[in-house]
Structures are given as C-alpha cells and as structure tokens.
Amino acid sequence: KKLGWAVVGLGKFATQQIIPSFAECKRSKLVALVSGDRPKAEQYARQYGVNPKNIYNYQNYDTIRNNPEVDVIYIILPNALHAEYTIRGAQAAKHIMCEKPMAITVAECQAMIDAAKKAGRKLMIAYRAQYEPFNLAAIQLAQSGKLGKLKSIVSDHGRNLDPKDPADRWRANKKLAGGGSLYDIGIYSLQATRYITGEEPTEISAMMYSTPNDPRFREVEENVNFTLRFPSGVLANCTSSYGYSDTKRIQVFGSDATLELDPATDYYKHRLTVKSKNGNEERNIQEQNQFALEMDHLSESIMNNKQPKTPGEEGLQDVKLMQLIYEAARTGRTIKV
Ligand code: NAD
Structure with a gap:
C-alpha cells in the first residue's frame, strides 16, 4: 500500500x-x-x-x-x-x-x-542525511566505539550563492530566508554534530564574516564558524559559507581512528573513509535514493x-541552536545552551 x-x-x-x-x-x-x-x-x-x-x-x-x-x-x-x-x-x-x-x-x-x-x-x-546509508554508517561507526573515544568533529558545508539562479534569489532576502548560509547549508554541519554524537551541545561560540560590498550579502550572512561543546567532552568545529566553493564534509576524530565523509551530504555521491594506524579503508556502501x-x-x-525519527522537535532544536550561534557571533560571548 x-x-x-x-x-x-x-x-x-x-x-x-x-x-x-x-x-x-x-x-x-x-x-x-x-x-x-x-x-x-x-x-x-x-x-x-x-x-x-x-x-x-x-x-x-x-x-x-x-x-x-x-x-x-x-x-x-x-x-x-x-x-x-x-x-x-x-x-x-x-x-x-x-x-x-x-x-x-x-x-x-x-x-x-x-x-x-x-x-x-x-x-x-x-x-535527508538521517536516512542516507553513508551517514547512517558513520553514525554507527562513531557510536559503536569503533573509532575509540570520540574527541572532535569538524564539519564544513558551503557553496557560492549564485544570484543568477532564481532559487538563490530568495536565499539572499532575509525576510524569505530567515538567515544566510547557516540557515540554508550550515544547518547540515550543525545536524552532523548532533547525529554523530547523539548528544545536544551545552556551549556555543561563533564568529561571522560577510565580504563588504558584495551585493549577495546585503541582508544575509556569508560565513559563520562555530564551536560546540558536548556533554561527553566532544568539541565540534563547524563552518558554513555562501562564499567558498562546494564543500559538504564531516570528519570525526576518535582516539583509535578518524572517519571522513566527503562528500557527506551530496544528493547522489558519498564517500566514507576510516583512517587508522592500519591505513585508510574506504567503506563499500550501496548508494540509495535518500x-x-x-x-x-x-x-x-x-x-x-x-513518531518519525526527525519530528518537528528536531527542527525546532536546530532553529533554537542557530539563533544561539548568531547570538554568540554577535556578542562575542560563549553562550550556555
Ligand atoms: P526554489 O526557489 O527553487 O523553490 C521555491 C518555490 O516556491 C518556487 O517554485 C517558487 O515559485 C515558490 N514560491 C511560492 N511562493 C513564493 C514566494 N512568496 N516567494 C518566492 N517563491 C515562492 O527553492 P528551492 O531550492 O527548491 O528550495 C525550497 C525549499 O527546499 C527551501 O526551504 C530549501 O531550504 C529546501 N531545500 C532543501 C534541500 C535538501 O537537500 N533537503 C535542497 C534544496 C532546497
């Protein structure tokens, strides 16, 4: 049915x-x-x-x-x-x-x-990443202890906002988009830190930068870098950009091995590598339509x-955290969640 x-x-x-x-x-x-x-x-x-x-x-x-x-x-x-x-x-x-x-x-x-x-x-x-097989395999690897104790996550998501593309015109409009690169694509970096650890961040610090006089960034921000502290001790460094060339990457550093997903959140192309003292192993996973x-x-x-795995509450949590990331960047203070 x-x-x-x-x-x-x-x-x-x-x-x-x-x-x-x-x-x-x-x-x-x-x-x-x-x-x-x-x-x-x-x-x-x-x-x-x-x-x-x-x-x-x-x-x-x-x-x-x-x-x-x-x-x-x-x-x-x-x-x-x-x-x-x-x-x-x-x-x-x-x-x-x-x-x-x-x-x-x-x-x-x-x-x-x-x-x-x-x-x-x-x-x-x-x-979609929470239903995508390479990301699910990365979550499994990180949470099963296969990487040892998790220490750090680095995630980068960005692309060049293109004013010639009608789909990117409303993205430069604060009223319609709500925010800049963070709301649109940095959200994948934020999501990754939460689904890889299975935890919620307790502290946030951040910096923002938009190229002066670039008409794309009159209303919305170009770059946001943010750091998150998780209860288990994991620290995450994330970047979000509307100004750097296409990047969709997640790296997870454990005490025994490192995992790299690159591309991590593409539509049809993913690559998962586990790196340890035994060398680099690329995981053979079947691509599926996420x-x-x-x-x-x-x-x-x-x-x-x-209840679906990603209900409204999951979306609300990201919006709440993104607002705190903006606040941290604006005030220059580390914010307790
Ligand atoms: P788009 O501009 O191509 O599509 C938006 C559609 O909304 C257009 O057909 C437009 O005509 C219509 N629309 C209706 N009322 C409008 C109004 N008042 N102003 C402007 N457009 C109006 O954009 P898109 O890239 O398809 O993004 C749409 C949504 O999908 C966004 O929320 C975006 O974040 C999301 N998205 C998600 C993914 C993903 O991988 N999950 C990828 C791309 C976009």
Whole structure:
C-alpha cells in the first residue's frame, strides 16, 4: 500500500529531486500538486501522471482537506513560508513533511508542532542525511566505539550563492530566508554534530564574516564558524559559507581512528573513509535514493502510528541552536545552551 502525497511548491528542489524520487518509493506516491503557476503544474501533472483535478493553488490550498487521496503534504517553499503552509496543512487534517530549516523562529516551530498535535497528525522535518546509508554508517561507526573515544568533529558545508539562479534569489532576502548560509547549508554541519554524537551541545561560540560590498550579502550572512561543546567532552568545529566553493564534509576524530565523509551530504555521491594506524579503508556502501527513503519513512510512521525519527522537535532544536550561534557571533560571548 502507498500513501498519497501532495507537493507544495514546484521549485528547483521539488522538481529536480523530490518529484522524480517517488518512482523509487515503496510506500509513497505523488497524487497532488500545489503551485501558483497553473501551466507549470499541468505540465508536471502530465509528466508524472497526477490527475489535473488534484492541482491546487495557494488560495484554494485549504480545500485539500476534502481530498481523501491526499494523506501527506510536503512543503518545499522558501523558508519563511514553511510555518504558514504546515499549519494550514495540519488544519486540513493532513500529515506534513516540511523542508529544512523548519521555520524562521522558535515560536513558529512551536506553533507548527502544536498545530500537528492538535490535528492528531504527524510532522516530520526533511533531514535527508538521517536516512542516507553513508551517514547512517558513520553514525554507527562513531557510536559503536569503533573509532575509540570520540574527541572532535569538524564539519564544513558551503557553496557560492549564485544570484543568477532564481532559487538563490530568495536565499539572499532575509525576510524569505530567515538567515544566510547557516540557515540554508550550515544547518547540515550543525545536524552532523548532533547525529554523530547523539548528544545536544551545552556551549556555543561563533564568529561571522560577510565580504563588504558584495551585493549577495546585503541582508544575509556569508560565513559563520562555530564551536560546540558536548556533554561527553566532544568539541565540534563547524563552518558554513555562501562564499567558498562546494564543500559538504564531516570528519570525526576518535582516539583509535578518524572517519571522513566527503562528500557527506551530496544528493547522489558519498564517500566514507576510516583512517587508522592500519591505513585508510574506504567503506563499500550501496548508494540509495535518500529522498525515497525519507519519504517512505514518514509514510511508514503514519501507517504504524509511530513518531518519525526527525519530528518537528528536531527542527525546532536546530532553529533554537542557530539563533544561539548568531547570538554568540554577535556578542562575542560563549553562550550556555
Ligand atoms: P526554489 O526557489 O527553487 O523553490 C521555491 C518555490 O516556491 C518556487 O517554485 C517558487 O515559485 C515558490 N514560491 C511560492 N511562493 C513564493 C514566494 N512568496 N516567494 C518566492 N517563491 C515562492 O527553492 P528551492 O531550492 O527548491 O528550495 C525550497 C525549499 O527546499 C527551501 O526551504 C530549501 O531550504 C529546501 N531545500 C532543501 C534541500 C535538501 O537537500 N533537503 C535542497 C534544496 C532546497
């Protein structure tokens, strides 16, 4: 059995990654589209076999409540719209998958969690790395003691913001994006430290820098470097950038061995190496479609009435920590969480 999914927002990520990935799902099928652009929605409906009667716009979105074919709504809109469309979706009695970052403020995240709870529906944040086999293998290695005692994590996520790409235009707009590189891509570095350790940070320090007079960074930040202290003694150093060339890397340093995931959070390409005094060993892991795995995880959580692995609370925690990272950078103080 497959649950019916509606995709909200037909932008770059939705059309290039998510919609094609339904073909590899076992428990999820695309049945509806929500878009402000009717001809575009009709074109994707034709291409992916969606009934044109299941095309909605942002005005009649709430009437999706009356469509029994739709079980789950997947929000793939600019960050500032996540809260509104999640809450309206929950009020339409649908389960919700919401893209990262969950929302702009902690208060919005809490309102989203409350709306899903009130409606008796599941809310999951699309943290794909937590469903991706190379990252799962890294978590297993780090938490099983295979690296010895964990000492340090270094994680770097960045790319060049490209004003020619329409998907990057709202990312330079503070109102729509909520933040700069940290909210968009540094969040992967932050996530990595939390899922690798399985712990929550207790202290945060940070520095920020944006190139003066670069029009891309009039409203949002370019670079954020932050350090986190974890209860077990692990210290993490993370970078986040909209100005350095494509990097998606996680390194975990244990007393016996070091693990390197590079690329760590790519869409279709990963590499996991364990380095120790016995030499370097590249792990042979089968690539799988992480988008299909994460969508099926929510469908299965709904079918079995279980809490998904990355619920709203997981998204709220990152938004809370990112706000503290900004505060640490702004004040120059080490912040206790
Ligand atoms: P995009 O700009 O390509 O897509 C956004 C869509 O929202 C567009 O189709 C746009 O027309 C529509 N939209 C509706 N109302 C809008 C408004 N008021 N202003 C601007 N656009 C509006 O962006 P994207 O890269 O697809 O990102 C969408 C979301 O997906 C973001 O939250 C982003 O963080 C997330 N994302 C996640 C991943 C991942 O790997 N998990 C990757 C890329 C993007």
